[in-house]
Amino acid sequence: MTIKLVAIDIDGTLVNNNREITPEVFDAVQQAKAAGVKIVIATGRPLLGVKNILSALNLLEAGNYVITYNGALVQATDTGEAFIDEPLTYEDYLDIETESRRLETPLHSITMRAIYTHNRNISKYTVNEAYITGLPLKYRTAAEMSGKEIVKMMYIDEPEKLDETISKLPTRFTERYNIVKSTPFYLEILNKNASKGLAVQHLAxxxxxxxxxxxxxxxxxxxxxxxxxxxxxxxxxxxNPELKKIAKHITKSNDESGVAHAINEWVLN
Incomplete structure (x- = not known):
């Protein structure tokens, strides 16, 4: 069966360990596009934080889509119009914010326009997220978050402390939210209907x-x-070795242009 859509993660996948798109990956993506294949970047970042990559791959033209916020949004790359939009409610925010205080774990919340934190001592990981995404960082109390459309929230801490927090999360969290550990120091909390998988399915x-x-x-x-x-x-x-158990194919590493190898072997061949 011919492959017509390829969804690609960024860090550890599309880019090498220097966060660069190699010439081999660029060429493979352009060949796939020329063959009519939809190349869809799937990321935890907002559109603003990934526009440089979309531009570098010539994916900003009309008819291209990007999965952002780990699937909470699917957007047209040229206009930013959302095809899928699965935000958290203010009630969700209060629930997650209350638990962050109980667990003594820093928290920030992300909308399409900014990153918000209630922590007066702002975590270095929140500062890092603002730098990576290009979103402005603002301090707001819980009461001041009412009315904001929150795309996702993140518990953030040193890896060992974050793992301890995860072990203490109430059972209802996994029933109510989609929870994803995206790095050793980031735990992302999203609408139950928001995931990269559902986003790919709906877009297809x-x-x-x-x-x-x-x-x-x-x-x-x-x-x-x-x-x-x-x-x-x-x-x-x-x-991740556990992910390899569900793979149909294992490609080369990100430092060996593994995305190019995958496209050349299983899409263009």
């Missing part, structure tokens, strides 16, 4: 592309849902 349906015609390439646990949602799941050689 919109484009009239069957399950068998979809591929995803990833390396970490926050990619699991989209790898499980496609016909051809591909995991990087540098990927």
């Amino acid at each position: 349906e919109k484009l009239g592309i069957s399950h068998e015609e979809t591929m995803a390439i990833g390396d970490e646990e926050n990619d699991r849902s989209m790898l499980e949602a496609v016909g051809t799941p591909v995991v990087m050689a540098n990927g």
Whole structure:
């Protein structure tokens, strides 16, 4: 079956360890585009934080889509118009904020326009997220967050402390939210209907592309849902060993242009 849509994670997948798109990856993406394949970047970042990558890959033209905020939004890359929008409610915010104080774990919340924190002593990881995404960072109390459309929230801490927090989360959290550990120091909390996997499925349906015609390439646990949602799941050689168990193919590492290898071998061949 011909592959017509390829969803690609960024860190540890699309870019090398210097956060660069190699010439081999660029060429493979352009060849796939020329062949009519939809290349869809799937990321935890907002659109603003990934526009440089979309521009570098010539993916800002009309008809291209990007999965942002780990699947809470699917947007047209040229206009930013949201095709899928699964935000958290203010009630969700209060629930998650209360637990962050109980667990003594820093928290920030992200909308399409800014990052908000209630922590007076702002975590270095919140500052890092603002730097990576390019979003302004603002201090707001819980009461001041009413009326804001929150795309996702993140518990953030040193890896050992974050793991301790995860072990103490109430059972209802996993029932009420989609929870994804995207890095050793980031735990992302999203609407239950927001995931990279559901985003890929819905986008493929919109484009009239069957399950068998979809591929995803990833390396970490926050990619699991989209790898499980496609016909051809591909995991990087540098990927999580647990993810490799569900892969149809293992490609080369991100430092060896593994995305290019995957496209050349299983899309263009």
